[in-house]
Amino acid sequence: MEGDIAEMGKFIGAGLATMGLGGAGIGVGHIAGNFLAGALRNPSAAPGQMANLFVGIAFAEALGIFSFLIALLLMFAV
Amino acid sequence: MATEAHGEAGKAVGMPQLDFSTWPNQIFWLLVTLVVIYLVLSKIALPRIGAVLADRKSTITNDLAAAEELKQRAVAAEKAYNDALATARTEAAKIVAQAKAEIQKDLDAATATADAEIAAKAAESEKTIAVIRDGAAAAVAEVARDVAGELVAALGGKADASAVTAAVTARLKG
Amino acid sequence: MATEEHAGGLQIHPMDQFVVKPLFGDGPIEWYTPTNVTLWMGIAVLAMIALLVLSTRRRAIVPSRGQSVAEMFYGFIHKMVEDVAGHEGLKFFPYIMTLFMFVFLSNMLGLIPMSFTTTSHIAVTAVLALLVFLTVTLVGFYRKGIGFLSMFWVSSAPLILRPILAIIELISYFVRPLSHSIRLGGNLMAGHAVIKVFAGFAGAMGVASVVPIAAIAAIYGLELLVAAVQAYVFTILTCVYLRDAVGDAHH
Numbered sequence: 001m002e003g004d005i006a007e008m009g010k011f012i013g014a015g016l017a018t019m020g021l022g023g024a025g026i027g028v029g030h031i032a033g034n035f036l037a038g039a040l041r042n043p044s045a046a047p048g049q050m051a052n053l054f055v056g057i058a059f060a061e062a063l064g065i066f067s068f069l070i071a072l073l074l075m076f077a078v
Numbered sequence: 079m080a081t082e083a084h085g086e087a088g089k090a091v092g093m094p095q096l097d098f099s100t101w102p103n104q105i106f107w108l109l110v111t112l113v114v115i116y117l118v119l120s121k122i123a124l125p126r127i128g129a130v131l132a133d134r135k136s137t138i139t140n141d142l143a144a145a146e147e148l149k150q151r152a153v154a155a156e157k158a159y160n161d162a163l164a165t166a167r168t169e170a171a172k173i174v175a176q177a178k179a180e181i182q183k184d185l186d187a188a189t190a191t192a193d194a195e196i197a198a199k200a201a202e203s204e205k206t207i208a209v210i211r212d213g214a215a216a217a218v219a220e221v222a223r224d225v226a227g228e229l230v231a232a233l234g235g236k237a238d239a240s241a242v243t244a245a246v247t248a249r250l251k252g
Numbered sequence: 253m254a255t256e257e258h259a260g261g262l263q264i265h266p267m268d269q270f271v272v273k274p275l276f277g278d279g280p281i282e283w284y285t286p287t288n289v290t291l292w293m294g295i296a297v298l299a300m301i302a303l304l305v306l307s308t309r310r311r312a313i314v315p316s317r318g319q320s321v322a323e324m325f326y327g328f329i330h331k332m333v334e335d336v337a338g339h340e341g342l343k344f345f346p347y348i349m350t351l352f353m354f355v356f357l358s359n360m361l362g363l364i365p366m367s368f369t370t371t372s373h374i375a376v377t378a379v380l381a382l383l384v385f386l387t388v389t390l391v392g393f394y395r396k397g398i399g400f401l402s403m404f405w406v407s408s409a410p411l412i413l414r415p416i417l418a419i420i421e422l423i424s425y426f427v428r429p430l431s432h433s434i435r436l437g438g439n440l441m442a443g444h445a446v447i448k449v450f451a452g453f454a455g456a457m458g459v460a461s462v463v464p465i466a467a468i469a470a471i472y473g474l475e476l477l478v479a480a481v482q483a484y485v486f487t488i489l490t491c492v493y494l495r496d497a498v499g500d501a502h503h
Contacts, residue, residue: 054485058488058489061435065431065434065435065439077093094272102283104287104289104375105283105375105376105379107287108370108376108380111293112350115353116346118301119346119353124346127323129311130319134313
């Protein structure tokens with residue numbers, strides 16, 4: 001391994017940045033789980049809330065995608 | 079990764095997405111694409127589909143209205159039929175009652191005639207029976223007298239005709 | 253990096269599939285050069301025409317299969333715009349339909365093996381998101397004038413919190429095009445890169461490569477879902493942003 005210190009730092013940083021995706025996973029799981037809990041209580045209201053479900057998942061996911069983007073930037077662009 | 083071999087611009091850009099030399103190209107072609115799609119959609123596709131959907135909706139509405147009308151007609155026909163049926167039934171009941179009344183009248187008259195006839199016949203019969211009974215009673219008295227006279231003679235007595243007759247008459251009465 | 257890979261013997265280039273190449277020759281990429289971007293965007297246009305124009309040319313009252321699909325797309329987006337952006341938003345229906353059809357078809361065409369995914373490029377998604385952002389901002393100011401700014405001034409909050417909330421709302425408003433574009437591009441890029449990485453494993457593992465191949469099949473199914481859901485999310489977020497500009501009720 002004849003890489004330099006900066007190269008190593010990039011890889012470590014990219015690896016650390018991917019941890020942010022775990023937060024997005026928690027958030028998306030939380031939304032989907034709560035939706036399911038609500039839908040089981042009141043199944044007749046569930047189809048009308050599908051749009052809100054997807055919007056909420058999209059917002060939660062966006063922040064995870066940011067950390068993924070930072071990882072990619074560290075790997076390839078810095 | 080291995081960008082030196084693959085990056086078109088020959089620069090050290092690992093992500094093709096961040097190779098800014100291709101951005102004007104992509105943006106230009108994207109805008110062309112979007113304009114084409116927008117024109118095709120707004121001039122041809124969307125009005126056509128919208129018209130088809132509206133057509134279908136009006137067709138369905140018309141068909142439903144026609145079906146509703148037919149249903150109304152069927153209901154009216156059924157009602158007329160029921161009315162006719164009820165009228166016929168009352169008519170029939172009336173005729174039946176009339177016939178029954180007429181028959182009753184005839185029957186009553188016939189019964190009265192028959193009753194009168196029967197009464198007449200009964201009276202006549204009664205009279206005949208009385209005559210027969212009287213005849214029979216007289217015959218019985220005569221036979222009794224003869225038998226009593228013969229009995230007295232057989233027993234060795236001398237039959238006194240008047241005494242025998244009185245005795246038999248008293249016996250018959252008793 | 254290249255030296256490492258040669259040492260390890262494992263050659264995976266997950267990003268090669270995103271390289272923009274000229275269709276003819278090997279010259280530099282000018283803004284007008286026909287590239288694989290051009291090719292696949294053109295295929296998307298043709299697919300759109302086949303899906304929405306050719307299938308409906310009989311205008312049948314009782315639809316054929318193709319026409320049913322076209323009507324389903326129409327009804328789906330029409331209902332979404334009406335439900336989310338309100339009745340006023342229906343004026344923008346062709347615009348939103350354009351965005352949806354482009355994103356959806358690009359995502360789906362990108363899943364064909366050896367194809368090129370135009371929507372995995374930040375340049376493309378950033379332009380789409382900026383178009384939405386500019387549309388919403390301009391329409392908002394055109395329709396509501398200076399009152400459009402009141403959406404940053406949360407009147408239901410306590411007075412002391414309002415400046416802070418205004419700053420947060422302002423930042424989130426300007427982050428919108430960024431998250432809007434990165435979400436779409438990042439999702440597709442990540443999915444395609446993951447498939448490529450697994451494909452690289454399959455090449456190096458001999459008989460045991462049935463495992464990565466099975467994994468690719470599973471991820472491919474997931475990517476189909478992601479492609480459809482990201483197109484849906486992109487469109488519905490456009491409607492949500494548009495509601496701020498045209499609707500009367502806002503948060």
